[in-house]
Amino acid sequence: MTSAKGLEGIVATQSSISSIIDDQLTYVGYTIDDLAENSSFEEVVFLLWNLRLPTKSELDQFKTDLASNMELPEAIIDHLRSYDLSTVHPMAALRSAVSILGLYDDEADVMEEAANKRKAVRLQAKIATIVTAFARIRQGKDPVKPKKDLGFAANFLFMLNGEEPKDIEEEAINKALVLHADHELNASTFTARVCVATLSDIYSGVTAAIGALKGPLHGGANERVMEMLTEIGEEENAIPYIKEKMANKEKIMGMGHRVYEQGDPRAKYLKQMSKELTKITGQPKWYNMSVKIEDYIKEEKGLPANVDFYSASVYHSLGIDHDLFTPIFATSRVSGWLAHILEQYDNNRLIRPRAEYVGPETQQYVAIENR
Ligand SMILES: CC(=O)SCCNC(=O)CCNC(=O)[C@H](O)C(C)(C)COP(=O)(O)OP(=O)(O)OC[C@H]1O[C@@H](n2cnc3c(N)ncnc32)[C@H](O)[C@@H]1OP(=O)(O)O
C-alpha cells in the first residue's frame, strides 16, 4: 500500500458541479469567463444548487428568498457581543457563529432533501450577515439590517458600511463572489463532503469547511498577501523582498496551485479589477507591486498567481479590513460547499480512505514498572 502525499492527483469522487480541465474552470459546464462577465452571484448559486441556469422569474424569486433570510436570530448578535472581538480572528468567529446558528434552526437535523435546500438558503443568506455584524460590532457599531430590495453583493456592502455601495463597488464584490463560488474538490469542499458523508448535518459540514478555508495554504492566503504587500510598502522594495523570502525558502502567498499549471483563470479578472480600483483610490502601487511579484515568481519558479493574489488589493481598495478577506471568500464559497453537501447526500457513501502505516514493526509490550 503506497500513499500519495496530500492526495495529489487522486480522483476521490464524481461531481456535476464544477470542473477544472486544462486550466479551464467551469460551473456546470458554463465557463468562468461567461459567468464572471454576465452573472449575478445569486444566478451562480442557483446554478450550483440546481445544475441549471434559472429563468428570470426563478432568479427574481431566489433573490427575494436570499434577501429575506439574511436577518440573524437575535441570539447570534448577542453571542457576537458576548466576547472580546478584538482578540478573535473573524474566521474563528464565523466558524463558531455558524455552529451556533445550527442550534437555532428547528430543521438542523432534518435530513430530507427539501429541508436541506431550505437550510442551504438560510445559511447562504446568514453567513453574509454574520461577517458584517462581526465587523461592525468590533468597531463598536450596531449591526445593519439587510434590505430586502438589494441584491446579495449590494446587501453585503450595505450591512458592512451602513450605506448603499456605488455601482463599481457592488460590481467588484459581485464578480469576486462569482469567481470564488466553487472550485471542484478543494480542501474545504472536500472537508465538507467528508463530514456530511457520515450523514452528519449541513451546519456541521459548513462549520468544518470554514475551519479548512481559514488556513493560509487555502483561503487564508488572501489576507497574507495584503500583509506581504503592506510589509513591502513601496514598489522598489518588491523584488528584493521576494528574493529574500525565496532565499529563506518561504512561500509567497497567493502564488502556486495544486491543479493549475499555467494560470488560474479567475486571477485575470481580479487583476483587472485591482488595476482599476487601485487607480481610482490613487494607490496604484498595490497593483504595480503585485504585477512585479507575479512576473518574478512566474519567471523564477514557473508558479502562477492564484485567486487569492489579486483579490487582496481589490478588497483593500474597497476599504475592507484585511482580516475580513477570507470571510468574504467564505461568504461566496459556502454556495459551493452547500452544492457539494447536497450532491453528497444525494448519492452518499462514507468517505474513509486508508493510511500507509510507516510506524514501528510489531513491538513487545513492556509492563509499566519495567519501562
Ligand atoms: C484558494 C486557494 O486555496 S489557492 C491557494 C492559496 N494558497 C497560497 O497562495 C499559499 C501559497 N501557495 C502554496 O503554498 C502552494 O502553492 C499550494 C498550497 C497552493 C499548493 O501546494 P502543493 O501543490 O502542495 O505544492 P507544494 O507546497 O508541495 O509545492 C511544490 C513546490 O513548489 C514550491 N512552491 C509552491 N508554492 C509556492 C509559493 N507560493 N512560493 C514559493 N514556492 C512555492 C514549493 O516550495 C515546492 O518546491 P520544492 O519542490 O522545491 O520543495
Ligand SMILES: O=C([O-])CC(=O)C(=O)O
Ligand atoms: O482548488 C484549490 O485547491 C484551491 C482553490 O483555488 C479554491 O478553492 O478556490
